[in-house]
Amino acid sequence: MFLKRITLQHDKIPSMNNYPFSIPAIQNLKQLDLKKNVTFFVGENGSGKSTLLEAIADKCEFHTAGGGRNNLYEVHASESALGEFIRLSWLPKVTNGFFLRAESFYHFASHIDSVDTQGFKDYGGRSLHKQSHGESFLSLFLNRFKGRAIxxxxxxxxxxxxxxxLAFLKILHDLVSNNECQFIIATHSLILLGYPYASILSFDDGKIREVDYEMTDHYQITKYYLQNREKLLKELLEE
Structure with a gap:
């Protein structure tokens, strides 16, 4: 592990009433300790998990629309409002890494097309735009992700x-097994959350807290749905 702790500097925030500081989980954040090489952020839409992840990326000097330190391109509204108010505690500090933002990945792929001079060696040998969406993600994970990095x-x-x-989980496991990589992942995926060597942090209920896999809403709702599909859909659709 490299990043050990995230601290919100409340004394520097001009007002907790403005977004994103008004998000309950962010408002109540003081200090967050990271305990494992893989940490999942989970929670409802708007709970603050992506907002905090973006702020960490900003503090790492990664492009907040997606990329690493050396990826410089312009995307509207890619700045982080939270980044300047958090402090990251490292041991040791690493500068290598990458921020993947699914919603703006197209812009990152276009940027790579405009600057690549090495035959896309970090992306499977082909333009990301010439691969399917899923292929381009896996090409990134397989080829760009390596070495001491976050x-x-x-x-x-x-x-x-x-x-x-499932293929991504194998890639992730191979990367963290030598203790040279750290991952922080905001996700809704029940499959990814099942990775057994991770810490799961829930942003629901107005605070950030560690939860077990089986206690996540993702697990509880999916389990109930699978066990009671016909009954649940009848109640939902015939109201």
């Missing part, structure tokens, strides 16, 4: 089928 992923499952989510 990787911040915002909903990587967005482009991955269930089978490819």
């Amino acid at each position: 990787y911040l992923l915002d909903e990587p499952e967005a482009a991955l089928s269930p089978q490819r989510q």
Whole structure:
């Protein structure tokens, strides 16, 4: 592990009433300790998990629309409002890494097309735009992710089928098994959350807290749905 702690500097925030500081989980954040090489952020839409992940990326000097330190391109509204108010505690500090943002991955792929001079060697030998969405994600994971680094992923499952989510878990496990990589992943994927060597942090209920896999809403709702599909759909659709 490299990043050990995230601290919100409340004394520097001009007002907690403005977004994103008004998000309950962010508002109540003081200090967050990271305990494992893989940490999942989970929670409802708007709970603050992607907002905090983006702020970490900003503090790492990664492009907040997606990329690493050396990826410089312009995307509207890619700045982080939270980044300047958090402090990251490292041991040791690393500068290598990558921020994957599924919603703006197209812009990152276009940037790579415009600057690549090495035959896309970090992306499987082909332009990311000439691969399917899922293929381009896996090409990134397989070829760009390596060495001592921290990787911040915002909903990587967005482009991955269930089978490819399992393939990603194998890639992730291989990368962290030598203790040279750290991952922080915001996700809704029940498959990814099942990775057994991770810490799961829930942003629901107005605070950030560690939860077990079986206690996540993702697990509880999916389990109930699978066990009671006909009954649940009848109640839902015939109201």
